[in-house]
Amino acid sequence: MLPEKDGPSIMGGGTQSTEVKEDPSVTLFREYLRLKTVHPVPDYDAALGFLDRIANELGLPMKKIEMCPGRVVAIMTWVGTNPALKSILLNSHTDVVPVYQEHWKYDAFAAVKDSEGNIYARGTQDMKSVTIQYIEAIRRLKAEGKKFARTIHLMFVPDEEVGGHKGMETFVKHPEFQQLNIGFALDEGLANPGEPFTVFNGERNPWWITINCPGSPGHGSRFVENTAAEKLRKIINSFLDFREQEKLRLDTSECFTLGDVTTVNMTMVNGGVAYNVIPAEMDVSFDLRIPPTVNLQEFEEQIKLWCQEAGEGITYKFAQKHMNQNTTSTDDSDPWWKVFSSTCKSMNMTLTKEIFPAATDSRFIRAVGLPAIGFSPMNHTPILLHDHNEFLNEQVFLRGIQVYERLVPALASVPALPGEA
Numbered sequence: 001m002l003p004e005k006d007g008p009s010i011m012g013g014g015t016q017s018t019e020v021k022e023d024p025s026v027t028l029f030r031e032y033l034r035l036k037t038v039h040p041v042p043d044y045d046a047a048l049g050f051l052d053r054i055a056n057e058l059g060l061p062m063k064k065i066e067m068c069p070g071r072v073v074a075i076m077t078w079v080g081t082n083p084a085l086k087s088i089l090l091n092s093h094t095d096v097v098p099v100y101q102e103h104w105k106y107d108a109f110a111a112v113k114d115s116e117g118n119i120y121a122r123g124t125q126d127m128k129s130v131t132i133q134y135i136e137a138i139r140r141l142k143a144e145g146k147k148f149a150r151t152i153h154l155m156f157v158p159d160e161e162v163g164g165h166k167g168m169e170t171f172v173k174h175p176e177f178q179q180l181n182i183g184f185a186l187d188e189g190l191a192n193p194g195e196p197f198t199v200f201n202g203e204r205n206p207w208w209i210t211i212n213c214p215g216s217p218g219h220g221s222r223f224v225e226n227t228a229a230e231k232l233r234k235i236i237n238s239f240l241d242f243r244e245q246e247k248l249r250l251d252t253s254e255c256f257t258l259g260d261v262t263t264v265n266m267t268m269v270n271g272g273v274a275y276n277v278i279p280a281e282m283d284v285s286f287d288l289r290i291p292p293t294v295n296l297q298e299f300e301e302q303i304k305l306w307c308q309e310a311g312e313g314i315t316y317k318f319a320q321k322h323m324n325q326n327t328t329s330t331d332d333s334d335p336w337w338k339v340f341s342s343t344c345k346s347m348n349m350t351l352t353k354e355i356f357p358a359a360t361d362s363r364f365i366r367a368v369g370l371p372a373i374g375f376s377p378m379n380h381t382p383i384l385l386h387d388h389n390e391f392l393n394e395q396v397f398l399r400g401i402q403v404y405e406r407l408v409p410a411l412a413s414v415p416a417l418p419g420e421a
């Protein structure tokens with residue numbers, strides 16, 4: 001023992017035998033977190049350069065398909081021993097949402113690890129952890145000389161956080177997607193503060209709507225009839241009254257989670273030119289998230305009625321209107337679910353099944369008829385995606401790699417299903 005060094009250091013990098021050496025998987029995770037793939041101008045080139053290097057290390061080919069300028073989907077492929085079988089997709093998005101740096105304890109792109117092993121950075125939960133966990137699980141399985149019947153694709157997509165239009169939404173319709181011959185997909189889920197892991201077999205439908213209220217303009221000193229603001233008030237009341245009802249339904253139910261009710265949030269208001277000019281129009285926008293059990297046609301009729309009741313000439317348009325309500329089977333008779341759930345069980349993991357309250361690229365995968373499970377292996381972790389001080393503990397992160405080391409072989413070894421080669 002060297003006398004000048006008596007306490008463990010958390011940072012590594014020295015040569016003293018007493019230092020706690022960081023697991024290389026954690027070091028790689030922290031490196032990836034430092035890439036600024038953050039909206040509104042994500043550095044996707046940095047992510048692609050990083051992934052090129054990884055593909056090289058893993059000895060896997062990586063295909064790049066440009067959806068539109070600057071928006072590339074990258075796919076690493078580990079071909080199975082029976083490539084005619086349907087493949088397993090391990091999907092992750094490379095982009096992250098912006099931060100309010102002034103509310104963070106540390107630089108949100110420094111990936112600082114504190115003395116408890118908590119790693120702070122945007123993307124630690126959503127979803128750079130999962131990307132590196134897939135990669136590290138594959139690295140270990142390859143190093144052990146393993147081979148599996150089914151082909152495994154690791155897919156890295158841009159623009160999930162802005163709706164997926166130039167990412168997964170377009171890519172699922174591309175011939176290259178067809179050629180992947182996917183049988184089952186894994187994508188992101190959410191952390192769970194308790195012992196269980198949450199899995200998601202469906203999602204609420206995101207509807208982003210803007211309602212335009214036209215009205216009679218005039219001098220700000222008068223009682224003008226038929227103003228935009230009066231209509232706007234009625235619209236806001238209808239939507240927010242419905243919000244109250246849904247909130248009550250969630251608060252008074254024993255078994256509902258957020259994914260089981262409709263959320264309504266007024267997110268933007270626009271209109272007006274001056275204090276003393278009654279505006280000719282006013283706009284209000286809402287973020288609606290609708291569970292798969294709701295009849296979407298009837299719900300749109302309700303919106304139409306609210307618009308009619310609020311006055312003359314009101315129109316609406318959607319910036320996002322996802323209509324597909326496919327969910328993935330979690331029946332014991334389903335071969336994919338059976339393997340997924342029994343593998344988790346064999347590791348003494350408890351699963352709780354929910355409808356994803358927000359939206360992920362899984363909705364596009366399910367919409368083309370493929371089964372997808374949303375799962376990010378993070379238990380004993382507060383849900384901090386899109387929040388200040390997003391973090392993940394390194395031990396939870398490392399355990400997640402072990403989880404994929406078991407899950408991926410199990411899924412890639414599901415025997416030929418009826419109709420498969």
Ligand SMILES: [Zn+2]
Nearest residue numbers: 126127160188
């Ligand atoms: Zn995400």
Ligand SMILES: [Zn+2]
Nearest residue numbers: 126161385386
């Ligand atoms: Zn997100």
